[in-house]
Amino acid sequence: MALPFSSEAVDELDWEVTHLEIERPGWGSKLFDEVHERARLAEEHPELGQAVPGHDPRLDVRRFVIPKFGISVVVAVVEGEREVIAIAPGREKPDYWKNRLTKERAK
Numbered sequence: 678m679a680l681p682f683s684s685e686a687v688d689e690l691d692w693e694v695t696h697l698e699i700e701r702p703g704w705g706s707k708l709f710d711e712v713h714e715r716a717r718l719a720e721e722h723p724e725l726g727q728a729v730p731g732h733d734p735r736l737d738v739r740r741f742v743i744p745k746f747g748i749s750v751v752v753a754v755v756e757g758e759r760e761v762i763a764i765a766p767g768r769e770k771p772d773y774w775k776n777r778l779t780k781e782r783a784k
Contacts, residue, residue: 679716680752682761683777689764693748708746715741715750716761723759726752729772736778740765753778 682690690712698705719726719741726739729751737759741750751763751774763774 679713680720680759680761682716683755683763685774685777686751686761686764693746693764693766697746708743708748711743711746712748712750712764715743716752719750719752719761720759723752731772732775732778738778755779 690709694705694709696705697708719739723737723739726741729738729740732738732753736753736755738751738753741752742748743750747767749763749765749767750761751765752759753762755762755778762777765774
């Protein structure tokens with residue numbers, strides 16, 4: 678079983694997979710599988726992710742990098758539950774997803 682994904686992370690994954698599939702047929706599904714494998718790893722061994730500094734330690738914000746795709750799976754404890762909060766391309770500005778660390782975030 679893998680961690681739940683926030684709605685924003687689902688949208689980001691869909692976007693990345695769709696665009697990669699257009700650019701390189703067959704690679705979108707590979708990215709999808711890699712992301713879900715990192716989510717499974719994050720659930721089983723959260724300590725293996727790279728800690729993201731500058732956040733409340735209770736949130737345990739971690740980044741699971743997928744170098745082949747230049748993507749990170751960002752995981753955090755939001756209101757007591759660990760979840761995937763972002764599928765962050767390396768080209769995005771750091772911490773664009775930080776407002777997702779609370780459930781009161783905009784939907």
